[in-house]
Amino acid sequence: MVRFATRRAVHRALGVLGAMGVLSLVFVSAAGASVFAATTTANQSTFSSATLQLSATTGANNCYSTGTGAGGAVSANSSVCPAGSPVPAGPLSSNSSSSATTTLASTGTANASTADLASVSCGVAKLSDAESTTAWSGTGPDTALVFQGLTYQAAGPLGTQAVTTDGSTGWAETTVQYTNPESFTVLAWFRTTSAKGTITGFSNSQDPVANTPTDSDRALWIDPSGKLDWGIYYSGAKRDELTSQAAVDTGNWVFAAASVGSAGTALYVNGSLVASAAGVDPAQNYSGWWSIGYGYLASWPDIPTGYYFSGSLAQIAIIPSQLSSAQVSSLYGDSTLSTYAAGVSALSPVNYWALNDSGSAAYEGSVPGAGASATLVDASGNGNTGTAEGGVTLGASGPTTLGGAAIALNGSTGYVETAKSYFNPIGISEIAWFKTTSTSGGTVISMTDGQTDTETSDWDRTVWLDNSGHVVYEVWNASLQEVTSSGTYNDGHWHLLVAEIGSSGQRLWVDGTLVAQNPSVTSLVPYTGYWHLGWGNEVAYSDPPTDNFFSGSLAQVAIVPSQLTTSQISTLFNSGSTAGFALDMGQLSPTSYWPLQDSASNICGTSEITVQQTVAGTNTCVYPSAAGTCAAPSAGYLVTGLGVRSMTAPIAGTPVTISVTMKLSAASPAGILGLHELAYFAFGTAKSSTLWWAQIAYPSAGSQL
Amino acid sequence: MSLKHRIRKNKRGLVASLAAVAALGMTATFTLGGFSAGITNSASSFNSATVQLEEGNGTVTCYSTGTGSGGSVTASNTNNTCAINALVGTLSQVPGGTPLSTTLTFTNAGNHNATVASMVTGACTQATASDANGYVGSDTSFCNKVDVTIANTTTGAADKCVYPTTAGACPALSNTYNLATLAGQTFNAVPISVLAAGATATYVVTDQLDSAVTTNADQGLAATVPFTWSISQ
Numbered sequence: 001m002v003r004f005a006t007r008r009a010v011h012r013a014l015g016v017l018g019a020m021g022v023l024s025l026v027f028v029s030a031a032g033a034s035v036f037a038a039t040t041t042a043n044q045s046t047f048s049s050a051t052l053q054l055s056a057t058t059g060a061n062n063c064y065s066t067g068t069g070a071g072g073a074v075s076a077n078s079s080v081c082p083a084g085s086p087v088p089a090g091p092l093s094s095n096s097s098s099s100a101t102t103t104l105a106s107t108g109t110a111n112a113s114t115a116d117l118a119s120v121s122c123g124v125a126k127l128s129d130a131e132s133t134t135a136w137s138g139t140g141p142d143t144a145l146v147f148q149g150l151t152y153q154a155a156g157p158l159g160t161q162a163v164t165t166d167g168s169t170g171w172a173e174t175t176v177q178y179t180n181p182e183s184f185t186v187l188a189w190f191r192t193t194s195a196k197g198t199i200t201g202f203s204n205s206q207d208p209v210a211n212t213p214t215d216s217d218r219a220l221w222i223d224p225s226g227k228l229d230w231g232i233y234y235s236g237a238k239r240d241e242l243t244s245q246a247a248v249d250t251g252n253w254v255f256a257a258a259s260v261g262s263a264g265t266a267l268y269v270n271g272s273l274v275a276s277a278a279g280v281d282p283a284q285n286y287s288g289w290w291s292i293g294y295g296y297l298a299s300w301p302d303i304p305t306g307y308y309f310s311g312s313l314a315q316i317a318i319i320p321s322q323l324s325s326a327q328v329s330s331l332y333g334d335s336t337l338s339t340y341a342a343g344v345s346a347l348s349p350v351n352y353w354a355l356n357d358s359g360s361a362a363y364e365g366s367v368p369g370a371g372a373s374a375t376l377v378d379a380s381g382n383g384n385t386g387t388a389e390g391g392v393t394l395g396a397s398g399p400t401t402l403g404g405a406a407i408a409l410n411g412s413t414g415y416v417e418t419a420k421s422y423f424n425p426i427g428i429s430e431i432a433w434f435k436t437t438s439t440s441g442g443t444v445i446s447m448t449d450g451q452t453d454t455e456t457s458d459w460d461r462t463v464w465l466d467n468s469g470h471v472v473y474e475v476w477n478a479s480l481q482e483v484t485s486s487g488t489y490n491d492g493h494w495h496l497l498v499a500e501i502g503s504s505g506q507r508l509w510v511d512g513t514l515v516a517q518n519p520s521v522t523s524l525v526p527y528t529g530y531w532h533l534g535w536g537n538e539v540a541y542s543d544p545p546t547d548n549f550f551s552g553s554l555a556q557v558a559i560v561p562s563q564l565t566t567s568q569i570s571t572l573f574n575s576g577s578t579a580g581f582a583l584d585m586g587q588l589s590p591t592s593y594w595p596l597q598d599s600a601s602n603i604c605g606t607s608e609i610t611v612q613q614t615v616a617g618t619n620t621c622v623y624p625s626a627a628g629t630c631a632a633p634s635a636g637y638l639v640t641g642l643g644v645r646s647m648t649a650p651i652a653g654t655p656v657t658i659s660v661t662m663k664l665s666a667a668s669p670a671g672i673l674g675l676h677e678l679a680y681f682a683f684g685t686a687k688s689s690t691l692w693w694a695q696i697a698y699p700s701a702g703s704q705l
Numbered sequence: 706m707s708l709k710h711r712i713r714k715n716k717r718g719l720v721a722s723l724a725a726v727a728a729l730g731m732t733a734t735f736t737l738g739g740f741s742a743g744i745t746n747s748a749s750s751f752n753s754a755t756v757q758l759e760e761g762n763g764t765v766t767c768y769s770t771g772t773g774s775g776g777s778v779t780a781s782n783t784n785n786t787c788a789i790n791a792l793v794g795t796l797s798q799v800p801g802g803t804p805l806s807t808t809l810t811f812t813n814a815g816n817h818n819a820t821v822a823s824m825v826t827g828a829c830t831q832a833t834a835s836d837a838n839g840y841v842g843s844d845t846s847f848c849n850k851v852d853v854t855i856a857n858t859t860t861g862a863a864d865k866c867v868y869p870t871t872a873g874a875c876p877a878l879s880n881t882y883n884l885a886t887l888a889g890q891t892f893n894a895v896p897i898s899v900l901a902a903g904a905t906a907t908y909v910v911t912d913q914l915d916s917a918v919t920t921n922a923d924q925g926l927a928a929t930v931p932f933t934w935s936i937s938q
Contacts, residue, residue: 036817037937038758038769039783043827045791047805047851047884047912048834048927049798049842071839077921107838108924110799567917691800691919 051108052077054650054685054694058084058102065694070107078580078684078695085701086681087660091148091674092607092703097633097663104683105655112685112694115649116586117611117622117658119642120379121404121578121597122604123362125676125702127163127172127292130352135320136178137287142351143363144172144292147209147674148704152359156314157189157253158337161356163293167194167310169674171294173207175365178350180285183261185319186220187331187344192311193251195226196304200316201295204288206368207671208296215286219295220258222249222309223302230258230267230275231300233284241301242267242275255332261322271332273325292316292353317344318351360699362599362678364395364405369671370601376407376416379582379643380558380593386416386533389453394600398555399433399494404578405597406433407534411442411551415535417451418592424526425591427502429560430463431572432533436552437492441467441545444497445557446536447529453548458527459537463499463508465490465550466543471515473499473508474541477524482542483508483516494553496573500563507563512573514566531592533557556581558593567691579697583684586644587693593644597680604640604677606668607703608633614657615648622647622658633663639679649685658683662703678702755815757782758900758936762789762809774814791910791932792853792884800923801916804878808858809908811934813900819936822900823893824855824867824908827931829884834927844922848885851928852878852913855887857896859906864896867908871896880915884928900936 051074054065061084064070065077088098106112127144149170156162165171181202188199198221203213217233226247232240242265248254257268264278293309323331327347334340344352366372374394376386388394391410398404409415430445443464448456460476469490474482483506489495498509505519533554538544556578564572568588575581578597585593610630611623621630622645624637639662650656660681682697755778758769767787770776793805813819829848833841844850854875855868866875869882871894876882898906910932914923 035938036754036756036815037782037935038756038813038815039781039785039933039935040758040760040767040769040787041783041785041931041933042760042767042787042789042791042809043785043931044788044929045932046927046929047792047798047914049847049914049923049925051834051838051840051924052799052921053838053840053924066840072841073843074840074924075843075922077924108840109797109837687799687801691916692921692924694921 050110052110052112052685052687052692052694053106053108054683054696055105055107056081056102056683056696058086058100063696064107065696076576077693078576079697081696081698082700086658086698087679087701087703088662090704092662092664092705094664094666094668097661099659099661102658103655104650104658106650106652106685110687111651112649113687114587115647115683115685116583116644117647118579118582118586118644118682119639119679120377120582120595120644121362121680122639123364123599123678124367124603125359125678126361126363127353127355127357128361130354131349133350135350136181138176138178138350140176142174142176142290143365144174144353145363145367146172146359146676150293152357154312156312156356158315158335158340160314160337160354162312162314163355163357164312165293165309167197167306167308169308171209171308172292173368174290174292175368177287177289179287181218182282183320183322185257185259185321185323187315187317187319188220188256189253189314190256190311191251191253192222192249192309194310195222195224195249196306197222197309198293198295198297198304198307199256199309199313201291201297202288203291203296204286206289208291209294210670213296215284215288216296217284218260219297220256221295221297221304224305228256228267228269229302230265231297232260232265232280234280235282239300240265240277240280242277243302244269244274257323257328259322263322266322268328271329290318290351314355315340316353316355317349319347320350321347323347358700359676360678364599367599367601367603367672367675369669370603371669372600373598373602373605376594376596376598377640377643378592379595380590381643381645382591384418384420384592386418386594389417390414392416394598396553398578401576402556402578402581404555406553406555407596408553409534409550411438411547411549413549415453415549416533416594418531421528421530423528424524425559426524427561427563428500429562429564430461430499431560432557433494433496433555434552435492435494436465436490436550438465438490438547438551439467440547441465442547442550442552443534443536443538443545444550444554446532448532448537449527449529451530453532453535456537458529460524461501462536462538463497464536464538464545466545471497471508471510472543473506473516475501475506475521475524477521480540480542481506481518481521483518484543485510485515487515498564498569502563504563509569512570531559533594555596557596558585558590560588560590562588564588571691577697579680579682579699580695582644583682583695584693586646586684587686603672603675604679605638606665606672607639607677607705608635608637608663608665609639609642610637610661611642611645612659613647614659616654630661633661635665664705668705672705675705676702677705754817756817756819756936756938757813757815758934759812759814760787760789760809760934762807765789768814792912792930798914800914800919802914804911804913806909806911809910810905811900812905813902813936816902817938818901819899819938821893821937822897823891823935824897825891825933826887826889827933829888829928829930832927832929834925840925842922842924842926844920844926847923847926848888848928849883850915850919850923851884852880852915853882853884853887854878854911856909857898857906858909859898862896862898862906867892867896878911878913880918883915884930888930
């Protein structure tokens, strides 16, 4: 009876708990073996993501957006292609055009919805000078510009790279003029098998190839017997020429040191003194430029059979003192680049061309013979060109995460005015990278009804830093509307600001984070105005800066005709290169886009270009935009005007072939012929959300002018 | 009646019985005729009920027996290898793409009402997807990037949303609720339907690669969460 009563109680309990889900399960589970149960497990429930991938083929060179070949890990999905070029190698001609072809293909499982190509930066390749001194009345680093048959990153001494010159066209012109270098030592590593050519020279002609100098000496060359010569023209119109006893054209790396000064002249080969002369002081007094791989040497006793050096050059330095034998021997004993570089640096060099350059870095300064330029390209293709006014310096260093260039503004006169006016732009985003340490504020972007920095009666859409470094965004909707960041950003670091006004309200973002907003401000008092960079009218504002002008650097400024989403802003902020930022910006269809990568010389404004796409046998001209096949290149369409252009996205099974055709303008100055033009071509695809993209950039690709 | 009297009476009965047996023996031996009646309860048996679960997505049907409709029932009555993909995802999902949804239909194919039902989600595991070109994203938190909701769409079911809320309609997909937050949970209360014999319940699992937090590093990845559905007597 006791057992029966217990069973009956349990049965009643089950009935009560049956309607109490959780407790029932607990109970049943505890007595699981005594109940009937049925279970199915869908253990193949899997969610899988697609892949958005891009490949580019130029000739025999294949590049992939992953940067790792077909397949592999996907992270940034934005790669730099080290080989191949979507632009013709040149030399470009003014008589005929030349072309290059790149085939783009989708290699992932998802098809892109948009694609664009970009060339928002253009300059000429340079060889960097690591030093920046004012010795002998020089100014700044003595950057060298590359001509014709000079190539990069051959195997060098000390485990580093070297440049190679072809012995017939390749050399480098320097950009800083010096007054009478005296008492110095030239250091150079070289390797050659040719008994000819000048390693370094000095003359009063910046371009001794095009313009024969009247003064030239301080030259280190290989004479017709293969020996190393050091020539100094000194007081009394005398020539002093030192010659090594042994030939140096052995194909081995040779370390040369040559000096002149109160101790006379001295020539060292591989750390040992091989020739010297007393009384050769001072050297001839004239102003001139160094040259690398070429030197004019007419009338010298053992002039080379050709002025162009044939071989490899590395680690050239100019030391403003005569080194002792012990010092030279010590440098020769350095077996690694780091110890050698430290040894050179300890000697306070005036110049140090490591010559391990990749050939992808552009010179943004004034190119000899190319004329000055203050034009700032609008890469949106809408022609809202900027003009640098007052204290604006082109070619400053760009944002840390992007690289590239920027403009530097002096905080008192420098700003950028723009070409076109716009009526009541609303539903917009103002975008800029900025860097400043100013404690008196300054304007980043503004709109006023005047084109210059004066005489305005309407102004708003202004973004500035106040004196404390807060970012402030002001608009006018019949009353003053300002939103201000709580944080300060005048810390000397690069920051990305996005200021938006439209139906989503007045919003301000810094470095991808929403820092201030007023959702109630969605419309503005309409007027027609111009955009300004680096200046604004802050009269009547509640938190105006002391300085209307910006003091610092600006880069990648744009006006986008939409209010950006969090993910779109994040994409821009996380772009890892100038090419990537340009391609991401292209997805946003900006009305104006000033990358601010411009050269102080109109170096790329003489290269005519067309870009054509071919999809399934159908040709369309991408630049200039036109149906069908592109017409021949013309003066109206230059590399500087290409910017970011939409193109058809390659999809699975349907690649897109891009043909770039270039021609040198008839108006090109002779001084630029032979320089290595860098057009920074890049291709990108994206899904409509822009969260996924695939990009391939060609920073080293260029055309010889 | 005294004890002595009862013994005497029994002795008389024994004699009579022996006589009757002898008479019957003589009848069998000599085929003497007579009437008789008997009943055999050959259908007498004790039958157990059945609690069986059938799961389908319109293409694949699974049974808790693991052997198809009907068939042998083991002690566990558990099918751990149901080939239904509740998350649908094929190698085509991109950020913010069209949300995927799967309708799962559950039937108590047995003859006994269930009193308990549950859905249990296992751990979310990440793996590489089978892109033919072998592209694999480097993100290690892919489970967090797949937004998910689960709704009970059975006619008449109370409180439709199973996940993320357990009452009312499910919210729109958002990254607040994803496969990582779904994983490792037990749902055994309303709105999980407790199936009577022959009754059917439907659930819709909706998922999407999130449109805000996904990056390029989320390409070519797979996230797997086992779904275990149970009913009990």
